[in-house]
Amino acid sequence: MYSSNLKGFILAVVSSAFIGSSFIIKKKGLRRAGVNGPGASVGGYGYLLEPLWWLGMVTMIVGEILNFVAYVYAPAVLVTPLGALSIIVSAVLAHFLLKEKLQKMGMLGCLLCVVGSTMIVLHAPQELSLNSVEEIWELAIQPAFLLYTASVVALTLVLILYCSPRYGQTNIMIYIGICSVIGSLTVMSIKAIGISIKLTLEGINQLIYFQTWIFAMVAITCIITQLNYLNMALDTFNTAIVSPIYYAMFTSATILASAIMFKDYSGQSASSIASELCGLITVLSGTAILHSTRDPDPPVITDLYTPLSPKVSWCIQGNGEWKQKDEDGTSPNFFTILRPDYFK
Secondary structure: OHHHHHHHHHHHHHHHHHHHHHHHHHHHHHHHHHHHOOOHHHOOOHHHHOHHHHHHHHHHHHHHHHHHHHHHHOOHHHHHHHHHHHHHHHHHHHHHHOOOOOOHHHHHHHHHHHHHHHHHHHOOOOOOOOOOHHHHHHHHOOHHHHHHHHHHHHHHHHHHHHHHHHHOOOOHHHHHHHHHHHHHHHHHHHHHHHHHHHHHHOOOOOOOOHHHHHHHHHHHHHHHHHHHHHHHHHHHOOHHHHHHHHHHHHHHHHHHHHHHHOOOOOOOOHHHHHHHHHHHHHHHHHHHHHHHOOOOOOOOOOOOOOOOOOOOEEEEOOOOOEEEEOOOOOOOOOOOOOOHHHHO
16 A cells, blocks of 8 residues: 555656646747737637647646556545645746746745655555445545535636636636636546546456546546636746645645545544644645745736836936936946036
């Protein structure tokens, strides 16, 4: 059982490296696409013609496939928090490739993510043994999980139909909230599909059950929704802000969903549960520090007639003349000299 958790751990780490890189590649693709037409944040789909965006998509798909397999071997409460490693990857790459500065406190945030993830790994529960998709279906139709699913659907509809048109461009929690709560259902469906595929490969065919195909349809619907709103979040806000907030909300929602559906904490000691929660809090603290220490994106000017507001200073030279200076302190090629008698 512990060897199964180890396989899930290794797969989750490699997956995080791919997913963290995909954020940066897709962001560069979105920037290129935005130069030639409306961006994804305003409903544009020009990024679909951008090769760099597709490279990011391929990178993300590879990472998600590895993540998919990791959920087969290890519980969600172990695999999901390891996504913190993707934040570190994206923050470091954003520093070098997107020029989004990573400060010293941001490095501390990365360290906290690693420490918290380690605590979670060391105290992770054992994977629940399931022998058919019908057993997973029984877990999915528990009253508690049905209530959770209904709450997620209701919240998502409110965010999409009411909040997104009004506040999506200014409030980062709208787009990321949609991705996160829907993502928790994605993980539950993906885990069910993964177990079904594993059992089928072992000779116990699960494709004959309608439950397998219901889980597949739910997963496809949720993934498409996630990708759409994640693109909008990336195109609207700073990558270094999107990544940690998305991770924190997605992880919290997924752990809650997994605890309700699979009863991950059943049979664990109080000390192990407390250690896992401390690890999760440590990881979330690290993501919060990363968020608070990163420079935000500069505002996008959508009005061509909006006047620029450069900072201009003037210095008095030794001969009594005034000389204009740019914001960086250097003199431009042309400048204005005002003599004292000009003001008389």
